[in-house]
Amino acid sequence: MWRSHGLRPSCLDRADSYRPGRPDHRRRHVGTAADPALLRTRTRSGIRTFPKAKQANDQIRHLGYQHRTTCHDGKGKLYRVRYDFWVAPDDKTIAVIGSGSVASMKVFGVTLYSRTADGRTLCTTNERGDQDISGVEDQETWHAMPLPKLVEKHRQRLARFVVEPFSAESPLVDYFDIRRRKAAALVARAYAYYLNDQQLAWRYTFKGAFMFYILAVIVRPTRRLLRTLKLTSD
Numbered sequence: 001m002w003r004s005h006g007l008r009p010s011c012l013d014r015a016d017s018y019r020p021g022r023p024d025h026r027r028r029h030v031g032t033a034a035d036p037a038l039l040r041t042r043t044r045s046g047i048r049t050f051p052k053a054k055q056a057n058d059q060i061r062h063l064g065y066q067h068r069t070t071c072h073d074g075k076g077k078l079y080r081v082r083y084d085f086w087v088a089p090d091d092k093t094i095a096v097i098g099s100g101s102v103a104s105m106k107v108f109g110v111t112l113y114s115r116t117a118d119g120r121t122l123c124t125t126n127e128r129g130d131q132d133i134s135g136v137e138d139q140e141t142w143h144a145m146p147l148p149k150l151v152e153k154h155r156q157r158l159a160r161f162v163v164e165p166f167s168a169e170s171p172l173v174d175y176f177d178i179r180r181r182k183a184a185a186l187v188a189r190a191y192a193y194y195l196n197d198q199q200l201a202w203r204y205t206f207k208g209a210f211m212f213y214i215l216a217v218i219v220r221p222t223r224r225l226l227r228t229l230k231l232t233s234d
Contacts, residue, residue: 052108053099056147057084060097063151064089068172078103085172091165093154094175097147098127110147112154113137113175117162121178124154131216133208134185136178 061067065086073081081100088095094113101107109127116122123137126145142153166174183202186192191208195201204212 050099050106050108053082053097056097056099056108056110057086059147060086060095060151063148065095073100081107085175087166087171091168091171092158092163094166094171095151096175110150112150113178114154114158115164115166115174115178117164120161122154122157122161124150124157126150128216131212132182133191133211133215134182134189136182136185 057067065088068085068087071083071085073083081098081102084097086095086097087093092114096111096113097109098111099108107129109125109130111123111125111127111130114122121137123132123139124142125139126142126147128141128143131141132139140153140157142150145153180199183192183194183199186202186204186208187194189208190205191211192202192204195203
């Protein structure tokens with residue numbers, strides 16, 4: 001739930017080279033400014049680092065993914081979350097690595113996106129707080145799964161479909177198109193409402209928050225258990 005409800009596409013597609021351990025001085029913020037140091041978030045008590053996020057970024061780089069840009073959450077001062085966007089060598093998958101804090105609570109998650117020729121959006125994530133109730137994404141959740149295993153799970157899913165690559169020139173334009181379609185579907189189902197006339201941010205309604213809770217706490221964990229026990233392939 002902490003993910004990019006307020007993330008705006010104002011930091012798209014500048015061919016940036018990611019160098020682990022080096023500060024990000026580009027400061028392309030989305031909404032509220034955040035500390036630019038790589039994989040760090042600044043609080044009143046100082047700077048806290050997130051080793052899991054640094055490790056995930058290192059791992060995705062070693063898998064051949066290219067770092068395209070970095071955004072920061074735009075929902076308000078309590079949200080100090082950084083998003084690193086990576087694109088697979090074949091342009092068929094976008095990986096989003098989120099890390100930071102929400103109201104001083106540490107958050108971290110990896111989500112992989114791909115598009116199929118029949119119009120589906122395949123989403124594989126290890127973050128329970130990023131559950132889709134819009135119907136736009138065909139989502140699988142593997143809570144806390146390490147990035148290499150998560151990438152392999154996503155590859156196994158792709159093998160069952162004809163996959164449509166993202167634009168080689170502007171892959172994140174395609175990504176934010178998915179986000180806009182997701183928001184529109186949530187609003188159409190009365191699961192969410194827009195916070196401004198520009199429709200750049202949205203928030204769950206009570207109905208949407210309830211459906212999110214049911215999906216995140218009951219439905220998806222049950223499906224994951226059945227998959228683990230090999231009782232279903234879904």
